[in-house]
Amino acid sequence: xxxxxxxxxxxxxxxxxxxxxxxxxxxxxxxxxxxxxxxxxxxxxxxxxxxxxxxxxxxxxxxxxxxxxxxxxxxxxxxxxxxxxxxxxxxxxxxxxxxxxxxxxxxxxxxxxxxxxxxxxxxxxxxxxxxxxxxxxxxxxxxxxxxxxxxxxxxxxxxxxxxxxxxxxxxxxxxxxxx
Amino acid sequence: xxxxxxxxxxxxxxxxxxxxxxxxxxxxxxxxxxxxxxxxxxxxxxxxxxxxxxxxxxxxxxxxxxxxxxxxxxxxxxxxxxxxxxxxxxxxxx
Numbered sequence: 001x002x003x004x005x006x007x008x009x010x011x012x013x014x015x016x017x018x019x020x021x022x023x024x025x026x027x028x029x030x031x032x033x034x035x036x037x038x039x040x041x042x043x044x045x046x047x048x049x050x051x052x053x054x055x056x057x058x059x060x061x062x063x064x065x066x067x068x069x070x071x072x073x074x075x076x077x078x079x080x081x082x083x084x085x086x087x088x089x090x091x092x093x094x095x096x097x098x099x100x101x102x103x104x105x106x107x108x109x110x111x112x113x114x115x116x117x118x119x120x121x122x123x124x125x126x127x128x129x130x131x132x133x134x135x136x137x138x139x140x141x142x143x144x145x146x147x148x149x150x151x152x153x154x155x156x157x158x159x160x161x162x163x164x165x166x167x168x169x170x171x172x173x174x175x176x177x178x179x
Numbered sequence: 180x181x182x183x184x185x186x187x188x189x190x191x192x193x194x195x196x197x198x199x200x201x202x203x204x205x206x207x208x209x210x211x212x213x214x215x216x217x218x219x220x221x222x223x224x225x226x227x228x229x230x231x232x233x234x235x236x237x238x239x240x241x242x243x244x245x246x247x248x249x250x251x252x253x254x255x256x257x258x259x260x261x262x263x264x265x266x267x268x269x270x271x272x273x
Contacts, residue, residue, distance in 0.1 A: 049248055050248055055248045058244045058247060059241060059248060060244075062240045063207075063236065063237035063238075063241055064207075067203075067207045067237065071200055071204070074200075075199050076196075078195055078196060079193070079195055079196040079199070080192075083192035086191065143246065149243065156232065160232060163206075163232055164199070170198075171192075
């Protein structure tokens, strides 16, 4: 049971306010009897929440952490695709009869396999509770559903791969290979 | 009949890697302006910002953090919209 002590009650402000109010009422209305007035104090209700400072840290830094953890995969994939174009490997494969969509599908599969492993690892490492030295067990975001977080990261991976492909079309060393 | 599309940035693979890192971070940057206004934004504007996939991730992660603060399970219905719009953004990008 939490004992709620109002700040205004402690410093005596409420007592002063009540005395002033009752005195004004007594002056304005001579038949007023202040002993009939019962005042009760209650805090304004608020839905339950966890008073945990770590949750505050999570709320601020979790998005940044996730974006930064995917940046290496993005850099690596775009670099490899542009490297392939730069050295004319894509043109060589096209000459040999490889159609464009198969080429992109292979890159998509390759990127998604790597990102899928990362997604599983992220979901497991963040959510599975591990025993801690001070007793009990805890995890980073223990309240969330593991399949949901994995699905969330999985859909993000799909869009990430598509965004990587989009970026790889911006960077091109085409002029050099044409000459 | 095929045509050859050339990118407008004629750089090497290593420069492309650096540029990717920069663009990746830039696409996340508007979230810094969205986060303080999260309470006042309408659902439509939130969905609109999710068209940038990194912002979609950031908003979803913020949602996970908010539900974590309440101490209850995060429900599927709340994240569903983010996911849907990130599929959209993927199609736009392709």
